[in-house]
Amino acid sequence: MKVAISQLAVRYGATQVIDGLDLSAGPGEILAVLGPNGSGKSSLVKAVAGLVPYAGSITFDGEARRPGRIGYMPQDIGARAALTVLETVLLGRLGRLGLRVGEADLAAVDAVLSELGLHRLAARYLGELSGGQRQLVFLAQALAAEPRLLMLDEPISALDVRHQLEVLEIVRRLTIARRLTTLVVLHDLNMAARFADAVAVICNGRLARFGAPADVIDERMLAQVFGVEASVALAGDGRPNVTPLRASRR
Amino acid sequence: MTDVLLAPLSRSRAEGVAALHGAIARRRAMVLLAGSLGLVASLVLDVATGPAFLSPADVVRSLAGTAGERSVDAIVWSIRLPVAFVALVVGAALGLSGAIMQTILNNPLASSYTLGVSAGAGFGAALVIVIGVALPVPEAYAVPVMAFLFAGLACAGVYAIGQTRDASPEMLVLGGIALLFLFQALLSLLQFVASPEALQQIVFWLFGSLQKATWGKLAIIALVLVACVPCLMRDAWRLTALKLGDERARGLGVDVRRLRLRCFGLVSALTGVAVAFVGTIGFVGLVAPHVARMLVGEDQRSFLPASALFGALLLSLASIASKTVLPGAIVPIGIVTSLVGVPFFVWLTVSCRRAFW
Amino acid sequence: MFRTVSRLLAAAALIACPLAAGAAPTEITDALGRKVTVELPVERVAVNFNFEEFTAVAGLEGWRRVVGISRAPWEGWRPAIFSRYKAVIPNLADMPDIGHTDDGSFSAEKVIGLKPDVLLMSEWAYKALTTARDQIEGAGIPIVVIDYNAQELERHLASTRAIGRVMGAEERAEELAELYRREYADVMARVERAKGERAGKPRPKVYVELGQGGADTVGNTYNGTMWGRIITLLGAENIAEGRLPGPWGQLNPETVIAEDPDLILIAGSSWVNRPKAVRTGYDMTPDGTRATLRPYAERAGWSDLAAIREGRIAAIEHGLCRTLYDFVAMQFIGKLLYPAAFADVDPAEAFRDYHEKYLPIPFSGTWMLDYGHD
Numbered sequence: 019m020k021v022a023i024s025q026l027a028v029r030y031g032a033t034q035v036i037d038g039l040d041l042s043a044g045p046g047e048i049l050a051v052l053g054p055n056g057s058g059k060s061s062l063v064k065a066v067a068g069l070v071p072y073a074g075s076i077t078f079d080g081e082a083r084r085p086g087r088i089g090y091m092p093q094d095i096g097a098r099a100a101l102t103v104l105e106t107v108l109l110g111r112l113g114r115l116g117l118r119v120g121e122a123d124l125a126a127v128d129a130v131l132s133e134l135g136l137h138r139l140a141a142r143y144l145g146e147l148s149g150g151q152r153q154l155v156f157l158a159q160a161l162a163a164e165p166r167l168l169m170l171d172e173p174i175s176a177l178d179v180r181h182q183l184e185v186l187e188i189v190r191r192l193t194i195a196r197r198l199t200t201l202v203v204l205h206d207l208n209m210a211a212r213f214a215d216a217v218a219v220i221c222n223g224r225l226a227r228f229g230a231p232a233d234v235i236d237e238r239m240l241a242q243v244f245g246v247e248a249s250v251a252l253a254g255d256g257r258p259n260v261t262p263l264r265a266s267r268r
Numbered sequence: 269m270t271d272v273l274l275a276p277l278s279r280s281r282a283e284g285v286a287a288l289h290g291a292i293a294r295r296r297a298m299v300l301l302a303g304s305l306g307l308v309a310s311l312v313l314d315v316a317t318g319p320a321f322l323s324p325a326d327v328v329r330s331l332a333g334t335a336g337e338r339s340v341d342a343i344v345w346s347i348r349l350p351v352a353f354v355a356l357v358v359g360a361a362l363g364l365s366g367a368i369m370q371t372i373l374n375n376p377l378a379s380s381y382t383l384g385v386s387a388g389a390g391f392g393a394a395l396v397i398v399i400g401v402a403l404p405v406p407e408a409y410a411v412p413v414m415a416f417l418f419a420g421l422a423c424a425g426v427y428a429i430g431q432t433r434d435a436s437p438e439m440l441v442l443g444g445i446a447l448l449f450l451f452q453a454l455l456s457l458l459q460f461v462a463s464p465e466a467l468q469q470i471v472f473w474l475f476g477s478l479q480k481a482t483w484g485k486l487a488i489i490a491l492v493l494v495a496c497v498p499c500l501m502r503d504a505w506r507l508t509a510l511k512l513g514d515e516r517a518r519g520l521g522v523d524v525r526r527l528r529l530r531c532f533g534l535v536s537a538l539t540g541v542a543v544a545f546v547g548t549i550g551f552v553g554l555v556a557p558h559v560a561r562m563l564v565g566e567d568q569r570s571f572l573p574a575s576a577l578f579g580a581l582l583l584s585l586a587s588i589a590s591k592t593v594l595p596g597a598i599v600p601i602g603i604v605t606s607l608v609g610v611p612f613f614v615w616l617t618v619s620c621r622r623a624f625w
Numbered sequence: 626m627f628r629t630v631s632r633l634l635a636a637a638a639l640i641a642c643p644l645a646a647g648a649a650p651t652e653i654t655d656a657l658g659r660k661v662t663v664e665l666p667v668e669r670v671a672v673n674f675n676f677e678e679f680t681a682v683a684g685l686e687g688w689r690r691v692v693g694i695s696r697a698p699w700e701g702w703r704p705a706i707f708s709r710y711k712a713v714i715p716n717l718a719d720m721p722d723i724g725h726t727d728d729g730s731f732s733a734e735k736v737i738g739l740k741p742d743v744l745l746m747s748e749w750a751y752k753a754l755t756t757a758r759d760q761i762e763g764a765g766i767p768i769v770v771i772d773y774n775a776q777e778l779e780r781h782l783a784s785t786r787a788i789g790r791v792m793g794a795e796e797r798a799e800e801l802a803e804l805y806r807r808e809y810a811d812v813m814a815r816v817e818r819a820k821g822e823r824a825g826k827p828r829p830k831v832y833v834e835l836g837q838g839g840a841d842t843v844g845n846t847y848n849g850t851m852w853g854r855i856i857t858l859l860g861a862e863n864i865a866e867g868r869l870p871g872p873w874g875q876l877n878p879e880t881v882i883a884e885d886p887d888l889i890l891i892a893g894s895s896w897v898n899r900p901k902a903v904r905t906g907y908d909m910t911p912d913g914t915r916a917t918l919r920p921y922a923e924r925a926g927w928s929d930l931a932a933i934r935e936g937r938i939a940a941i942e943h944g945l946c947r948t949l950y951d952f953v954a955m956q957f958i959g960k961l962l963y964p965a966a967f968a969d970v971d972p973a974e975a976f977r978d979y980h981e982k983y984l985p986i987p988f989s990g991t992w993m994l995d996y997g998h999d
Contacts, residue, residue: 067519069518069519090519090520091519092515092516092519093515099511099512099566100511100561100565100566101508101511101512101565101566101567102292102565104285104288104289104292105508105565105567106512109505109508109509109512109520110520112505112506112509112520112521112522113521115505117501117504117569119289121286124284124285124286124289125285125286127285128284128285128286131285137285140285140288141288141292143565156516159520318734319732319734319735319738320734320735320737320738321738322738338764338765339737339738339740339764342737342760342763342764342765343734343737343738343764346760346763346764347733347734347737347760348734460870460871460874461870461871462871463871463872468726468727468728468729468753469753471727471728471729472729475729477729479729479732479733479756479757480755480756480757481756482756482759596721596722596735597722597724597730597732598724598730598732600729
């Protein structure tokens with residue numbers, strides 16, 4: 019589905035967190051949301067998911083009504099519960115679960131566990147899994163609802179490089195296969211460069227840059243938005259590769 | 269802690285998730301069944317014990333309705349049976365309310381007892397006894413109704429205090445502890461001005477006692493319990509989602525604030541009705557959910573019924589203990605649950621630290 | 626109401642039935658005015674309180690029919706007295722315990738299991754144990770309520786007569802009731818006379834304190850009940866009246882000094898494990914009681930009180946209060962307040978007399994002591 023954001027404003031108490039933001043994302047593409055800490059990236063994603071009040075308009079395929087099937091994965095705050103992987107993923111279908119779990123629900127869970135290679139962990143408790151495995155489980159939870167819009171808030175920040183690659187590859191594969199509209203908040207510029215189709219850079223609640231990775235991720239942007247002196251080179255596939263050098267003197 | 273039983277299933281993709289789910293559900297059903305059988309056994313023992321030392325043959329004859337002595341019938345039917353059944357329903361109510369509190373407050377030490385709800389109910393009861401607060405209800409029910417109202421007040425108090433910081437679990441727990449101290453202090457004040465006759469009734473509320481059970485009271489408690497269960501089970505999946513944290517629950521579409529409010533309402537009803545008729549009984553609401561969690565996990569669809577079941581079992585066993593520890597006398601049940609509950613709870617926390625919080 | 630009517634009908638039916646041999650259901654009015662139907666004669670009885678009164682009316686013969694008592698308010702509260710009764714009542718030592726209201730140990734089940742024909746219960750237990758009393762009555766065991774705690778003449782008399790009717794000792798009960806009525810009236814008449822002679826002078830002020838914890842602890846005093854009520858009945862002023870939040874409690878020691886009472890009463894007894902208490906009872910000599918009272922007479926801060934300087938402090942047995950022989954206590958306090966009007970009254974003799982006529986244990990010891998003059 020096509021998501022169009024216009025003049026978005028989000029306020030927490032006296033603080034204006036997002037101030038007049040315009041953005042759009044389409045089906046089958048990954049939009050990476052980048053920016054310094056506190057720039058409003060999480061709030062943007064929460065607003066699109068309908069979890070915080072906002073001003074401005076967000077339309078889904080032209081309609082203001084938010085679709086029922088949104089997959090949202092918040093930042094991992096390490097909540098532990100004595101739930102099995104199966105139950106956790108099943109929760110992704112919360113809107114439709116009755117006291118007896120239906121066959122359709124189990125089939126959907128089955129499919130998503132296969133997709134992510136999590137079958138052998140199905141009976142394990144969350145507390146026993148590694149960080150990477152847990153992230154995959156929550157990703158499976160977000161996907162279990164068979165959503166058309168997927169929003170991931172820093173899904174790989176706590177993972178090692180192997181799991182970072184695994185998770186993002188799965189996300190890209192599914193985005194293309196199921197024609198999902200995916201918004202991913204990332205800190206890692208190189209991962210964003212590698213996997214995203216479009217990049218939005220948020221700075222102080224406003225959109226600083228928007229476009230293809232090669233157009234957006236350059237040395238000037240890094241200096242202006244992140245306050246970092248870096249060297250950006252284009253790799254063989256045309257995607258930028260960032261090498262940070264030093265923090266700029268203010 | 270993967271089930272040895274389930275491991276082969278989970279390895280085989282072809283079996284699929286449905287089979288795994290079925291196996292888990294079956295295992296949980298077995299636990300509940302075993303618990304229910306234990307409950308029946310405990311009930312039988314409860315009816316068979318008491319200070320009058322009736323022989324089992326006499327008890328069985330009386331239950332079967334065959335002609336027996338009038339005194340035996342009176343003891344079995346108007347004393348022991350109501351007491352045994354009230355132990356079950358009150359235990360269930362306490363176990364259930366403890367389970368709900370531990371879930372919505374995300375705190376394994378939460379229960380109506382530790383958060384001042386029971387203390388509030390006890391204070392409400394004491395108010396009627398000492399001051400004779402006039403209510404438009406028949407005198408026999410004035411005490412339970414006030415206990416119920418004050419349980420609700422305590423819950424409202426906990427919630428209101430939590431409101432100041434968006435009802436985070438930490439704030440709610442602190443609010444509950446503050447209320448516990450407040451009501452205990454108010455109760456002490458009442459005791460200071462109470463006449464000796466009133467004093468001995470207040471003591472009942474502090475120690476708890478199943479001995480005042482009657483069929484009428486049993487009906488009321490059972491009614492409230494039965495009314496609360498469907499309301500609760502409708503929220504079972506939402507409560508499970510809450511276990512993953514407020515953030516994730518909201519992300520899954522749960523209105524966290526409303527859910528907590530609803531659950532507080534249920535907790536006041538369950539605690540109020542329990543304390544109103546049997547006084548303050550501690551630790552059942554604390555221990556039963558832990559036992560349930562150890563045996564069936566945190567899927568609320570089975571966790572909640574299991575908490576109720578084990579709460580009932582716990583209180584029934586405590587009732588038997590209170591009658592057999594000092595032969596011929598009855599130790600107040602609140603003392604039994606505390607003396608047994610505390611070491612049990614310590615053992616639980618030490619041995620199961622790993623997986624659960 | 627319905628229960629009473631149905632019982633009356635049942636009683637009438639049974640009386641009309643020629644097969645009713647021996648046992649006759651009789652309607653008894655208890656101390657609360659309740660009409661209770663009891664099958665007379667009673668073969669088995671359970672007693673909750675007021676054991677000395679029961680003994681006086683029913684005698685040792687009555688005790689043979691007792692199947693259960695509340696042990697705590699006798700064995701626990703007055704152990705020295707209990708042991709004396711234990712010596713003369715054979716079944717008392719192992720008497721089954723039906724429990725006590727104060728600690729929640731009263732067991733309806735125990736009572737029903739003992740199969741008594743009637744339960745004699747105190748008024749405060751009856752009021753407190755609503756569920757238990759319904760269960761007991763529901764099992765067909767009538768409850769007769771007796772009440773000496775109200776400290777009212779009519780209740781004293783009605784209770785005594787009720788015990789008499791239940792135990793088939795009506796003559797003796799009537800004798801005791803008449804004795805009490807006469808002595809009570811006599812005390813009241815003397816008080817009136819004394820008041821007349823004192824016309825114009827203010828009422829004498831009295832401070833009473835429970836001497837259980839010793840002179841260095843402030844013991845309870847009474848407001849409108851127990852000793853306080855007796856003091857007021859005798860036309861004196863209880864300085865604690867209206868000053869306590871409840872019926873009893875501790876009075877601020879400064880108030881005592883400010884009020885400068887005319888008479889100080891310390892209630893003692895034969896408690897165990899109370900080394901500093903004022904001791905009275907069967908085993909005490911006057912010197913012994915005096916020795917335990919001395920710390921109060923020499924209490925810090927009291928040396929300037931008129932009552933202390935003039936020796937107007939006395940010890941009195943706490944267990945005399947709210948009993949069938951409380952007239953003895955009234956006589957003693959009356960004598961302290963109005964020596965002239967009570968000149969020819971000898972409370973100790975009256976108590977000895979009561980023992981000889983009505984109680985199975987011999988009188989001995991010190992129950993009342995006037996510190997300044999005994």
